[in-house]
Amino acid sequence: MKFLNHLTLGQYVPANSFVHQLDPRCKILSVIALLAGIFLMVHPAAFFAWGGLLLLLSRFSRISFKVVLQGARPVVLLVVFTAGIHLFLTKGTVLWEWGFLSVTREGVTMALRMGLRLFFLVLFAGFLTLTTSPMELSDGLESLFRPFERFGFPAHEMAMMMTIALRFIPTLFDETERILRAQIARGADLEHGGLFRRMKAFIPVLVPLFVIVFQRAEDLALAMEARCYRGGSGRTRMNPLAWKKSDTFAIAGVIAIVAFFVLLDLKG
Amino acid sequence: MEPEAVCALRDVSFTYPGAAAPAIQGLDLTIRRGEWVALVGANGSGKSTLAKILNALLIPTRGDCFSCGYRTDREEHHWAIRSRISMVFQNPDNQIVASVVEEDVAFGPENLGVSPGRIREIVRESLCQVGLEEKRRTPTYALSGGQKQRLAIAGALAMRPECLVLDEATAMLDPQGREDVLKILRELHSKGMTLVQITHRLEEILDATRVVVLRNGQIEWEGELPELFERVDRFPEWGLEIPPLVRLTGLLKKRKVLPASCLPSVKELLEHLCP
Structure with a gap:
């Protein structure tokens, strides 16, 4: 049972880099712009640009590209599934046919486009969590959501919930791994049999995991209360957010890249 | 409440909702400034419940509890009590809020509304106290069990408390991790910190100035350590291992x-x- 190893989903990798030092609001807004760009554009050159941008980000953030790619491992199945659906269900010029299944020229293009879109989406979103600590991310989100507080939106609570969720991802993976090993040691067979049988075999893993999650949540709430946590009011920050010139340049650069490809699309 | 008392309990009882028997029953206890009080007893003797009562995390169902001069049954006092009496729990993984060491230590002072510059100072000092200053920027998931518990202690110390309550803080640690934590406690006590240590490992309380043995939610015996070891014949009855x-x-x-x-x-x- 090695499938939980090397997961970087939601993990923060501290480093003293240009990307790490950017304001979390700048990084969140840049990722939103990039995600919009990824979904809006169809020009093939755009995908090379996204790939190039990822390599540049990896260099500027001092995080190896291998670590960045590991972040996409949990969604590989989803990417393959999405690409498969588009490959077989898109109508157009038939290239290959077998029974009710057919692959069309348009289907191949669509499968590649959707698969790559999803893949880049995960990698860019992963970059945000790799280079921004959950606490910074939470502060950034809270600051961006603050205008909506006047409409009753719980900005601080949402941001804190996200911080804790990200903080507990590695812990819960460890916990799942431990339960898996314990159940396998007691004779559970999680790797053989059909899909239904394997899903059923996971029940003894999920039940203790849920119990542990609730227990941990209760303990954490108590520990937070003991450390005087009472919501966002009156709370200060060790590192208050400060928008710098480098943030303006970074977001302007991202918007320029996205705008360039939108224009390229409109012309093409 | 005595002027030197950090915590004073008068005829305190506590029953968990739905429980048939009280977890704490008619307890009278005073913890004085600068003391190192060890609360020992078998599982279910009420040690952890008592710790939570001291920190106003649980409110007595009967009797009065004063912590740092504040009545714990008044909600408006809870913040003041918790900023003066810090708690360290058994499982360090369940009390670490942030993903980076220094951010977790800063969590308490941030809640207290301390200024950013002062928070940075406090974080540096607290990490030095527990020997984690070099792990300042390390992700919390990358720490060992002992380091995580030292981080939890740093988080508690960052509140600048008068009293530190440790609820079986060494139970999940290896011998080296336990010794590291005990070394920190000895140092804190030598600097005048009041300590309340909950444990069932008697070899860990050799530096305690007073021992309180709990049994079925009541104080069974209280005194100094050498006197406790003269009563080894009662240890099985108290659920203690010699x-x-x-x-x-x-x-x-x-x-x-x-x-x-x-x-x-x-x-x-x-x-x-x-x-």
Whole structure:
């Protein structure tokens, strides 16, 4: 049972880099712009640009590209599934046919486009969590959501919930791994049999995991209360957010890249 | 409440909702400034419940509890109490809020509304106190169990408390991790910090100035450590395990190799056996 190893989903990798030092609001807004760009554009050159941008980000953030790619491992199945659906269900010029299944020229293009879109989406979103600590991310989100507080939106609570969720991802993976090993040691067979049988075999893993999650949540709430946590009011920050010139340049650069490809699309 | 008392409990009882029997029953206890009080007892004796009562995380169902001069049954006092009495729990993983060491230590002072510059100072000092200053930017998931518990202690110290309550804080640690935590406690106590240590490992309370034995939510015995080890015959009844050194000392005393007044310390034992 090695499938939980090397997961970087939601993990923060501290480093003293240009990307790490950017304001979390700048990084969140840049990722939103990039995600919009990824979904809006169809020009093939755009995908090379996204790939190039990822390599540049990896260099500027001092995080190896291998670590960045590991972040996409949990969604590989989803990417393959999405690409498969588009490959077989898109109508157009038939290239290959077998029974009710057919692959069309348009289907191949669509499968590649959707698969790559999803893949880049995960990698860019992963970059945000790799280079921004959950606490910074939470502060950034809270600051961006603050205008909506006047409409009753719980900005601080949402941001804190996200911080804790990200903080507990590695812990819960460890916990799942431990339960898996314990159940396998007691004779559970999680790797053989059909899909239904394997899903059923996971029940003894999920039940203790849920119990542990609730227990941990209760303990954490108590520990937070003991450390005087009472919501966002009156709370200060060790590192208050400060928008710098480098943030303006970074977001302007991202918007320029996205705008360039939108224009390229409109012309093409 | 005595002027030197950090915590004072008067006829305190606590029953968990839906429970048939009270977890704490008619308890009277005073913890004075600068004391190192060890609360010992079997599982279910009420040690952890008592710790939570001291920190106003649980409110007595009967009786009065004063922590740092504040009544714990008044909600408006809870913030003041928790900023003066810090707690460290058993499982460090369940009390670490942030993903980076320094951010977690800063969580408490941030809640107290301390200024950013002062928070940075406090974080640096607290991490130095527990020997984690070099792990400042390390992700919390990358720490060992012992380091995580030291981080939890740093988080508690960052509140600048008068009293530190440790609820079985060494239970999940390896011997080295336990020794590291105990070393920190010794240092804190030497600087005047009031400590309330909950444990069932008697070898960990050798530095305690007072021991309170709890049984079925009541104080069964209270006194100094050497007196406790004179009552080893009652340990099974109290659910306590006799430490190997105390067992050996007892046997040597019976055979008159050691005088009856000898304290169970390795140093004394050596002095008597190898003069």
